[in-house]
Every structure is written in structure tokens, then in C-alpha cells.
Amino acid sequence: MTAKLVLLCCAAALAAAPVAADTLAKVKEAGAITLGIRESSYPLSYLDEKQQPVGYHVEVCQRVVEAVRRQLGQPGLKVQFQPVTSQNRIPLVTNGTVDLECGSTTNNEARLKQVAFAPTTYVTYVRMAVKRASGITGLAQLHGKPVATTTGTTSVQLMRAHEKAKGVDFKEVYGKDHADSFLMLETDRAVAFVMDDNLLLGLIMTSKNPADYQVVGETLSVEPIALMLRRDDPAFKALVDDTVKGLMKSGELEKLYARWFMAPIPPRGANMNYPMGEHLRQLLKAPNDLPAEAYNKR
Amino acid sequence: MGAFDWQVVWASLPYLAQGLGFTVQLTAVALAGGLVLGTLLALARISGPRPLALAAAAYVNIMRSVPLVMVILWFFLVIPMLTGRPLGTEASALVTFTAFEAAYYGEIIRAGIQSIPRGQVDAARALGLTRAQATIHVVLPQAVRNMAPVLLTQTIILFQDTSLVHAIGAKDLLKAAEIAGKNYNRPVEMYVFVAAVYFAICLALSLLVRRLRRASGTAAPA
Amino acid sequence: MSYDWNWRFLLDTVAAGEGSYLDWLLAGLGWTVALSLAAWALALALGLAVGTARTLEARWLRAPAAAWVELFRNVPLLVQFFLWFFVVPELLPRDLGLWVKQDMPAKEFVTAVLCLGFFTSARVAEQLRSGIGSLPPGQRLAALALGMRLAQAYRHVILPRALRVVLPPLTSEFMNVIKNSSVAYAIGVMELTFQARQMQEETARGLETYLAVTTLYFLCAFAANRAMAAIEARSRIPGYLG
Incomplete structure (x- = not known):
């Protein structure tokens, strides 16, 4: 039985199909969305003492998932977590394993050639x-x-x-x-x-x-640190952008910030006590998805 | 680093057990799948039509000359780019190890079958057995007995090799220990604990292999 | 399948650094070869001693040798790498541990050589033990009867014969060392696998990168195979099949 399953998996893996550029369609078909998470990117994305993914960006991503559920009319859409590292996060987004990366990835020009970023949510x-x-x-x-x-x-x-x-x-x-x-x-x-x-x-x-x-x-x-998604996928990018901007406008993002940067957090209830920096404060008023090069002009 | 603090191992036991569960599952699936695919590969090499035999030989030789870490990364990162069908960490690990172990089991099975003198088949045929009957009743029982200890030894190696899914972040015993070690800042204790668990399991299994060898009369030399 | 091949990225300059990605690849190859050869030399030396000890009658030599083999054979290589890298320096005297961690030249490399060498030595020892066991007992008895001491019998009769017997399995062990050296990425040795992961992240040329690196591993394994075959041919005793 297991062997059969594995054979089927092999066959599925080998059956060539183009990489889905339409994330929403892919998610709808699969009935599940895969979020890329980190193991130790405090307090943006990490595993708590129960080895479950938590963090500021994980919460932002969960709001995006809610929006996807609404848009697709699939309230039961499943969420899968895929641990990623600094070396494999980009390949995993481009090869379709991860639909939305909720880690601590810098938005820069080199990466924009391969992937897209949501509006900056942390600087x-x-x-x-x-x-x-x-x-x-x-x-x-x-x-x-x-x-x-x-x-x-x-x-x-x-x-x-x-x-x-x-x-x-x-x-x-x-x-x-x-x-x-x-x-x-x-x-x-x-x-x-x-x-x-x-x-x-x-x-x-x-x-x-x-x-x-x-x-x-x-x-x-x-x-600028932002959620990362596949390139050339305007429908999904628009949904992610709108959700993030909505969180900024409603003041919810500031609350999320306070919850993860200014209050006790898992795994051991310590408090980072790290007030919001000037760059991010400006971004909450006027969101953008500009790469790092725009911040470090000499 | 201060004194050792084993409290963290105790606190993380449920997650370590989960991790060990995946390690065992991965070993079991790769063992079952690898034996089935390996038998097919061995039969293809021994008595398949020439193109099939060549393809099987090429597959086995390629798999056996590439580092396992590379094979794991190929299946996880590169192949989905071509097929557009990513599998996720756990499924990818299951597929990779099945495909990889098939090459190793295939070679063991081939050697096992070929260790049976040709005359046995001829004798069975002369007694009126069909080719299939000869294979099932004469060749395989002896071949299985010859290769059982080697297959088991390979399975112990497989059990250890599953730790390499670390390269793609699958949550096996080692990974669960690593995460716990990070959360509690006690990596040294966690690594020592994991080593001890692997050691206990593998030592027990290899003692079993030795006993099996003695029982089946195929004692290793010396 | 329409993949957009592009090999020219190999000549691009690495992001914010000097040299090209091809240089990274060659540096990775260099570390892989150096690590494999050094670990193999260590494994042969240790394996020879431990394997011989396992065939002796003296219990105080045989028992530790057996423990050595079990210890290094029954823990996964990756876990052994972590033990050597993270745990061993903490067990050393403080100053020595600090030196190992900070000032020891090429510290990841040295750690990797020790780890891979010790790991492989257990396998070499087992091959040698069964090689010695496969010799007719008469050879040893004859040597002793001729008045040789035990050490002389090993030196002049048993080991030269046993080593020839174990050359073919040692060939595959040598190829295993090359393959296993890839696990050293985990402690930051900048060998081929490490470079492959780094290059894929920076260039997005995953397929080309992994094809190139896999081919290099192939070539290394093939070279090792040929080198051992040459040694085997030269060391053959006329009149024996082995």
C-alpha cells in the first residue's frame, strides 16, 4: 500500500507540468495554501515551545489567508507550514512549494528579478x-x-x-x-x-x-523586510497588497507590532521592548514595496 | 557553557517522540518501497530486455555515485522547478529515500539472486517445475536467506541516513531536537541526547543482525 | 518542459564581492577534494590500527577496538558532525576549547577531517578485520613456526596479504568518503554542497548549479575509483586472483 502510494507520488512528481503562476488558482485546486516559516527569526517568524510557527509576520500572513478564504469562498481552506531557511526560501517560492513566505526576507533589487514582495511591514x-x-x-x-x-x-x-x-x-x-x-x-x-x-x-x-x-x-x-511571493502573479499580489495596506490603515498592524515587539512573547515570555523605528512609522502612513536600494542611496 | 542541564530533554520529550516517529516512518516507507522497486530493478538487470537492463543499470549506478544530500536537494529544489509539482518536505523526503534506497537494495537483491548456482534452476526445471515455480520455490528462498543480513545492515544505514532530511528542514528526530535546543538554548544536551538515541537503536539492530547471521549459518568471516 | 538554460552566470561576478561564481565552484571542489583525501588518510591509519587490534588475542586491545567500531558505526554521520563541532570543544579545557573555536587555522575543515576520518576508520577497521579473518589460519601459524614474533607475523605476512584482499571494498569506502564529505556543509565547510546552496540562493540558476556540482562529484568518485584500481593492479601478487 505504502509502496503503491510512493510509486504514485513518483509518477506525479515526474509528470511534467508548468510552474503555476496563478497562485490563487493553484491554492483553490489544492484546497490548501502553503506558508513558508522560519525556525528562529525572532520575533517575526519562529517556532514556539510547542514547535508551532508564531510571530509578527506569521500573524500578518494569517490575515492574508483569511482574505484568500473570503475571495475563493473556501472557508475551510487548509494552511500548511513549510519551514524555510535563508538558503532555500527563494527556490522554494519559485518552484511552487511555498505560496507565501512569512519570514524575515529583505526586499532588494537582485531578489526582485526572481520573486515579488508585499508592502514593507518591517524595517x-x-x-x-x-x-x-x-x-x-x-x-x-x-x-x-x-x-x-x-x-x-x-x-x-x-x-x-x-x-x-x-x-x-x-x-x-x-x-x-x-x-x-x-x-x-x-x-x-x-x-x-x-x-x-x-x-x-x-x-x-x-x-x-x-x-x-x-x-x-x-x-x-x-x-525593508516583507512577505515574499511569486513574481508575475498580479491577482495574488493585489490581494496580498490590499490586505497588508488594510491592516496598516485600520491600525491593526500597529497593534500586531506592539504585541510582538513590546510585550512578553513565547517561548519564555520575555519582552523585546523595541519601539517602532522612524522608517516603519512613515511606511504605515504611506505604504510601499520599494527595495533596499531605495533606503541606502549614497 | 556551564553544567549540563537535562531538564530541557525531559521538557521536549513529546516533540522528540514525534520527530522519532517521522524518522521511523521514513525508514519504513523507504524500506518497503525500496524493496519493491529494488526487486524490479534487480529483475530488470538480470533478465529484462537489453534496453530495460541498461536503463536499470544506469539508474542504479547514477544513484550510487551521487551523495545522498545532493539527491535530497535535487528532489526537493530542482525537480519541482521542472515539473511544477512541489511535494512539500515530508512527501519529498519519502519519495527521495524510496528512489535512493531502491538502487542500494536492488544491488543487494541482484547479488543475492546471482549467488544461487545456475545448476539449481536447471535441476528444478528438469524436475518439471516451470520457470516461475523454480524462481519462487527454489531460487528466492535461498536468495532471501543469503541476503537477509545484508539487507538488514543496509536498513540500519538507511535509518541513520534519514537524518540527512535535515538539509530540507523535515522534522525528524534530529530536527525536533535542534529546535528544542534552540528554544531552550541547550543545543549541547540535545545533540548528545540524539546521538545516544540513535546509538541505542542502531546498536540493538546490529546485534540482531549478528544473531541472525549466526542463526542462518552465514556468519561473517572472522 | 521549457527550461531557459543559462550557463553564463558562472562567469558573473558574485554579489558584492570579488571573483566569479565559477571561482566559488572551483573553491568548493578544492575543499571537497582536500577534505576527502585528508579524511581518507586519517581513516586508513586509524582503521589499520583498530582493525588489527580487533583480531588480536589480547583482550585489553580487542575490547576498546570493538567499542571504537560500534561507537562510530552506530551514530549518523550528520549527528557526529554536530557532536564534533558543538559538543567536543565544550568538553576540552577552557583555553584549549577557546583556541579550537577561535584561532585554530581552518577550524571547520580540521573538525570535518577528524569527524569524517574517525567515522570512516570504523568501516575500514571492519573491512580489514574480515580480510584478516579470511586468510587461511595456516599462514599465521607458519609464520610463528618460523620463529617470527606476532608483530613480525602481522608486519610481514598477515597484513600484506589481508590488505590486498580488502582493496576492492576499500575502493568503495574511498568513494563513500567523497560522497560523505558533502555532509560537512552542515558545519560550514565551504565545499561543493555548501557552494551549491549558496549559488542557488544568489543566482536562481538552480538546475545549472546542481548539474555542475553533481557532475563534479561524479568526476571525483570516478577519479578515486581509477586511482584505487591502479593501486590494486600494481599490488597484485602473481599467481593469486585477488
């Missing part, structure tokens, strides 16, 4: 986390030292660019995901971890001794 500042005791306060102090970052992230490219421009030489060490990279900092495998500030603060918050760490140094980049 992050790329900085570094260090151990308080190390006395490090700036990037220049990292010359010749091991610096952690997560593979597949824009931080990798930012560090490359910074090295080239300033002539510093980091010894890069790569974590598979953010928790891995933080572990490198925690276990002294790296003296700094360069990443989006919200992720750093979230990781510090869940660490054993939060007081041992701090986020310091110059901002390497300001990056």
Missing part, C-alpha cells in the same frame, strides 16, 4: 551583536577576528562589501540559521554576529544570560 537595521565583556563597539575592531553571519542572507554580501571598501579582514564563520550563528557568538566561536537588529535582539532575549550581550556599532544597511 531592520543591520548591526552586530557582541558580548558586553568584549568591549567591541565598532566594525573596525573586528579586523582579523572571527565574525559570524548566516549563510544566504544579505548580511553576507554587506560584510563582503564592507571588507572591500574599508580594507578590514573578517574571518567569516557561517551559521546555517540565525540560532546557529548566535550559538557561535555564545560559545566564543565568533566575537560578533552581524545581522538584522530585531533578530539579534530576539536571539539575545532567548539566550541563557541576556545581560551578557549587546547590539553595537554602525548600521551597515537599512533594509
Whole structure:
């Protein structure tokens, strides 16, 4: 029986069909929508102590799912969660595994060639986390030292660019995901971890001794973070855009922000206490989906 | 890193059990599916028409010379781009391991069948058995006995190899432990615990294989 | 199936860095080859010692050798990588652990060589043990009767014969080392699999990337196979089939 099932799966997998560019039709046919989620992108998208996906962007996505249900007239539409990583999120969206990615993905020009983004729902500042005791306060102090970052992230490219421009030489060490990279900092495998500030603060918050760490140094980049979907799918993009803009207009997004950034959150009830930045405040008034390049013009 | 704290293992047991459940399910499906497909591959190589035999041989050799991690990534990331039919992590893992193990089981089964002297078939035929009867009543019983320990050994390897679904984020024992380790910031304890679980299960299975070898009189040399 | 092939991306400069994606691919190949060869050398040395110890009568040598084999054979390779990378440095004395984590040159690579080498040594040891077991007991007895000490009998009679017997299985173990080196992506060794994942994310040329990397693995395995076949041919004793 199982073998038969597997054979059928093989046959289905091998039966060639074009990649669906119409997400709504695909979702309707399947009776299910697949959300891409992260394991440790605090507090945007991560797994709680019951290993269930939660977070600010996961909630935004759930509002989108509601809108899809309404539009398709399928109140029973199922939601599937697909864990994604920094290295596979884009391939998984383009190959059709994930319909909507609810993680912490930077919207930039290179990625826009492959995927599309919803209006920006979070703006992050790329900085570094260090151990308080190390006395490090700036990037220049990292010359010749091991610096952690997560593979597949824009931080990798930012560090490359910074090295080239300033002539510093980091010894890069790569974590598979953010928790891995933080572990490198925690276990002294790296003296700094360069990443989006919200992720750093979230990781510090869940660490054993939060007081041992701090986020310091110059901002390497300001990056718009948004939900990610397939390119060239105007119907789905319009639905996602309208939903997100509606949340901004009604003030609901601000409430969601307060709930995840300014209040105790799982897994251990800590509070990030991180007020909304100026960029995001502006965006709530005038939403857009501009890429990072628009924020970092020199 | 401070003293070890095993409390986190205790707190995460339900999720670890779920993860182990998927590990076992994946092993069972790949074992069953791999044996069926592997038998077909072996028969195709031994007595199929030439093009089929060549295709089966090519399949087996390609699968056996590519790293499993690569095969997993091919099935998960690349093939859906061509077919437009993504399977999701768990289904993709089941399909990948079935297809991959079929190549290995196929070779074991082929060797098992070929270990039976040709004269046995001739004798069975001379006694008036049909070709199918000879295969079922004479060749297979002996072949199965010869290859059972090797098949089991391969299954232990399969059980360990399922941990590589880590590359695509499927929630097996290792992944469940990793997530728990991150949530409680106790990765060291979780990795040690997972290693101990795998070790206990695999050691028990390999002792079983050894006993089986002795019982069937096909003791490994030395 | 209409796939829009494009191999020229290999010559593109990597995002915000220097060199092209082809350079990444070649660097990945370099690490894969270096890791495989180093781990294989370690596995042969350790496997030879452990495998021999398992055939001795002295219990204090045989028992730890058996434990060694069981330990490294019964834990998945990926889990062993995590143990070596995350757990072992925590068990070392503090200063040494810190050195391993921060200042040890090529630390991911060294960790990977140790892990893959130890893992494979258990397999080499088992092959050697059954190779020694397959020799007629008369050879050993004859050597001892000629007045050789046990060590001499191993050195001049048993091991040279057994090694020839186990060359074919060792060939496939060597190819396994190359395949298994791909698991080292998990601790950040920048070998072929690591580069493939990174390239696909940055370039969106998934099919081309994975075809190229898979082909390189093929070529490595093939080269290993030929090299071992050459050794086998040169070490053949006239008059024996093995």
C-alpha cells in the first residue's frame, strides 16, 4: 500500500507540468495554501515551545489567508507550514512549494528579478551583536577576528562589501540559521554576529544570560523586510497588497507590532521592548514595496 | 557553557517522540518501497530486455555515485522547478529515500539472486517445475536467506541516513531536537541526547543482525 | 518542459564581492577534494590500527577496538558532525576549547577531517578485520613456526596479504568518503554542497548549479575509483586472483 502510494507520488512528481503562476488558482485546486516559516527569526517568524510557527509576520500572513478564504469562498481552506531557511526560501517560492513566505526576507533589487514582495511591514537595521565583556563597539575592531553571519542572507554580501571598501579582514564563520550563528557568538566561536537588529535582539532575549550581550556599532544597511511571493502573479499580489495596506490603515498592524515587539512573547515570555523605528512609522502612513536600494542611496 | 542541564530533554520529550516517529516512518516507507522497486530493478538487470537492463543499470549506478544530500536537494529544489509539482518536505523526503534506497537494495537483491548456482534452476526445471515455480520455490528462498543480513545492515544505514532530511528542514528526530535546543538554548544536551538515541537503536539492530547471521549459518568471516 | 538554460552566470561576478561564481565552484571542489583525501588518510591509519587490534588475542586491545567500531558505526554521520563541532570543544579545557573555536587555522575543515576520518576508520577497521579473518589460519601459524614474533607475523605476512584482499571494498569506502564529505556543509565547510546552496540562493540558476556540482562529484568518485584500481593492479601478487 505504502509502496503503491510512493510509486504514485513518483509518477506525479515526474509528470511534467508548468510552474503555476496563478497562485490563487493553484491554492483553490489544492484546497490548501502553503506558508513558508522560519525556525528562529525572532520575533517575526519562529517556532514556539510547542514547535508551532508564531510571530509578527506569521500573524500578518494569517490575515492574508483569511482574505484568500473570503475571495475563493473556501472557508475551510487548509494552511500548511513549510519551514524555510535563508538558503532555500527563494527556490522554494519559485518552484511552487511555498505560496507565501512569512519570514524575515529583505526586499532588494537582485531578489526582485526572481520573486515579488508585499508592502514593507518591517524595517531592520543591520548591526552586530557582541558580548558586553568584549568591549567591541565598532566594525573596525573586528579586523582579523572571527565574525559570524548566516549563510544566504544579505548580511553576507554587506560584510563582503564592507571588507572591500574599508580594507578590514573578517574571518567569516557561517551559521546555517540565525540560532546557529548566535550559538557561535555564545560559545566564543565568533566575537560578533552581524545581522538584522530585531533578530539579534530576539536571539539575545532567548539566550541563557541576556545581560551578557549587546547590539553595537554602525548600521551597515537599512533594509525593508516583507512577505515574499511569486513574481508575475498580479491577482495574488493585489490581494496580498490590499490586505497588508488594510491592516496598516485600520491600525491593526500597529497593534500586531506592539504585541510582538513590546510585550512578553513565547517561548519564555520575555519582552523585546523595541519601539517602532522612524522608517516603519512613515511606511504605515504611506505604504510601499520599494527595495533596499531605495533606503541606502549614497 | 556551564553544567549540563537535562531538564530541557525531559521538557521536549513529546516533540522528540514525534520527530522519532517521522524518522521511523521514513525508514519504513523507504524500506518497503525500496524493496519493491529494488526487486524490479534487480529483475530488470538480470533478465529484462537489453534496453530495460541498461536503463536499470544506469539508474542504479547514477544513484550510487551521487551523495545522498545532493539527491535530497535535487528532489526537493530542482525537480519541482521542472515539473511544477512541489511535494512539500515530508512527501519529498519519502519519495527521495524510496528512489535512493531502491538502487542500494536492488544491488543487494541482484547479488543475492546471482549467488544461487545456475545448476539449481536447471535441476528444478528438469524436475518439471516451470520457470516461475523454480524462481519462487527454489531460487528466492535461498536468495532471501543469503541476503537477509545484508539487507538488514543496509536498513540500519538507511535509518541513520534519514537524518540527512535535515538539509530540507523535515522534522525528524534530529530536527525536533535542534529546535528544542534552540528554544531552550541547550543545543549541547540535545545533540548528545540524539546521538545516544540513535546509538541505542542502531546498536540493538546490529546485534540482531549478528544473531541472525549466526542463526542462518552465514556468519561473517572472522 | 521549457527550461531557459543559462550557463553564463558562472562567469558573473558574485554579489558584492570579488571573483566569479565559477571561482566559488572551483573553491568548493578544492575543499571537497582536500577534505576527502585528508579524511581518507586519517581513516586508513586509524582503521589499520583498530582493525588489527580487533583480531588480536589480547583482550585489553580487542575490547576498546570493538567499542571504537560500534561507537562510530552506530551514530549518523550528520549527528557526529554536530557532536564534533558543538559538543567536543565544550568538553576540552577552557583555553584549549577557546583556541579550537577561535584561532585554530581552518577550524571547520580540521573538525570535518577528524569527524569524517574517525567515522570512516570504523568501516575500514571492519573491512580489514574480515580480510584478516579470511586468510587461511595456516599462514599465521607458519609464520610463528618460523620463529617470527606476532608483530613480525602481522608486519610481514598477515597484513600484506589481508590488505590486498580488502582493496576492492576499500575502493568503495574511498568513494563513500567523497560522497560523505558533502555532509560537512552542515558545519560550514565551504565545499561543493555548501557552494551549491549558496549559488542557488544568489543566482536562481538552480538546475545549472546542481548539474555542475553533481557532475563534479561524479568526476571525483570516478577519479578515486581509477586511482584505487591502479593501486590494486600494481599490488597484485602473481599467481593469486585477488
